[in-house]
Amino acid sequence: MISNETEVLPLSHVPLLEVKNLKTHFLTERGKVTAVNGVSFEIHPGEIVGIVGESGCGKSVMSQSIIRLLEHSDPIEYEGEIRFDGEDLLAVPLSRLRGVRGDEISMIFQDPLSSLNPVYTIGNQIEEVLRQHQKMSKKAARNKAIDMLRATGIPSPETRVDEYPHQLSGGMQQRAMIAMALSCEPKLLIADEPTTALDVTIQAQILELIVELNRTLGMGVLFITHDLGVVSEICTSVKVMYLGQIVEDTTTEKLFRSPLHPYTQGLIKSIPRMDGNRHEKLHVIEGTVPSLSDIPRGCSFSTRCPYADEKCFSEEPLMEKADVGHSVKCWHYARINSLEGRGA
Ligand SMILES: Nc1ncnc2c1ncn2[C@@H]1O[C@H](COP(=O)(O)OP(=O)(O)O)[C@@H](O)[C@H]1O
Ligand SMILES: [Mg+2]
Incomplete structure (x- = not known):
């Protein structure tokens, strides 16, 4: 695990990204639905911040809102601020975002074909990014493209560089997309389940590359991710998302040692144990993530929470500081975790 509690100061005091009370509303035919509902957090240079939560919790909408990718396909309304290097990305024209995307901020997705163009070779596409964003000469861009393919573990990059996406296997396509996203040396990488579809060996190589660039470039x-195992390996801190909100926010170390929110506890209990009895029944969190048109009153997790009482069904808890660097959005976290009377 990379996280280290003794490392109190982040690499820089000035956040690279500051998301303040972000809300993302989709304007649908059946009315307005809120997929991201008041999310706030910061990322400093050199940090790897994990976002976890079940499918449908708003992770992708939140991450795509940061670079306003959704506006192209859906009627959207935002609230809040997204400060990147001091500039509010929600307040700038979309044309400015085009300069930021794939240059200062890169994004990688689960589906490589959503970023690779089928009619150009892999090399052409990476070179295009380098020439456009870093003003490299054709020859320098080609050499760097080959280097990046090599760095993602693609064998024989000198020949692969001239191939088209369909000539590569799924795992190679994923690595080529990652090479493209990283070749401009972004200040911020947004990775949305980038390795979920890959086999474990390739997944490990890609995680290693991301960590290496995080360390060498800051x-x-x-x-x-929905994979807490990956979080424990690479992330410095973690935010747990449920129904468009962050419900727990702390260091990776604390999240696994003393998870406070019943939702986080459920997620951790559902991780398959490598050393466990194979016939042991895996814990599941009862029920499913509610639809956005049916968000519960009070605490959004109340309908699935084993500890919910009247207060939880009627009043929304605030995010509360439970400990240094540990916040949680639950009325009863102190009682549930026997922290009452201990100054929590
Ligand atoms: N274009 C859209 N219009 C309306 N609702 C959407 C749209 N895209 C996503 N949603 C809803 O937003 C919620 C969060 O989705 P998503 O961010 O994809 O979840 P996650 O990435 O955590 O699995 C879901 O309820 C989903 O149905
Ligand atoms: Mg998603």
Whole structure:
């Protein structure tokens, strides 16, 4: 695990990204639905921040809102601020975002074909990014493209560089997309389940590459996943998302040692144990993530929470500081975790 509690100061005091009370509303035919509902957090240079939560919790909408990718396909309304290097990305024209994307901020997705163009070779596409964003000569861009393919573990990059996406296997395509996203040396990488579809060996190589660039370039990373095992390996801190909100926010070390929110506890209990009895029944969190048109009153997790009482069904808890660097959004976290009377 990379996190280290003795490392109190982040690499820089000035955040690279500051998300303040972000809300993302979709304007649908059946009315307005709120997929991201008041999210706030920071990423400093050199940090790897994990976002976890079940499918449908708003991780992808939140991460795509940061670079306003959704506006192209859906009617959207935002509230809040997204400060990147001091500039509010929600307040600038979309044309400015085009300069930021794939240059200062890169994004990688689960589906490589959403970023690779089928009619150009892999090399052409990486070279294009380098020539456009870093003003490299054709020859320098080609050499760097080959280097980046090599760095993602693609064998024989000198020949692969001239191939088209369809000539590569799924795992190679994923690595080529990652090479493209990282070739401009972004200040911030947003990775949305980038390795979920890959086999474990390739997944490990890609995680290693991301961590290496994070360490050598000080690249900030927002790493979205539903896999808590990956979080424990690479993330410095973690935000747990439920129904468009952050419900627990702390260091990776604390999250696994003393998870406070019943939702986080459920997620951790559902991790398959490598050393466990194979016939042991895996814990599941009862029920499913509610639809956005049916968000519960009070605490959004109340309908699935084993500890919920009247207060939880009627009043929304605030995010509360439970400990240094540990916040939680739950009325009863102190009682549930026997912290009452201990100054929590
Ligand atoms: N274009 C859209 N219009 C309306 N609702 C959407 C749209 N895209 C996503 N959603 C809803 O937003 C919520 C969060 O989705 P998403 O961010 O994809 O979840 P996650 O990435 O955590 O699995 C879901 O309820 C989903 O149905
Ligand atoms: Mg998603």
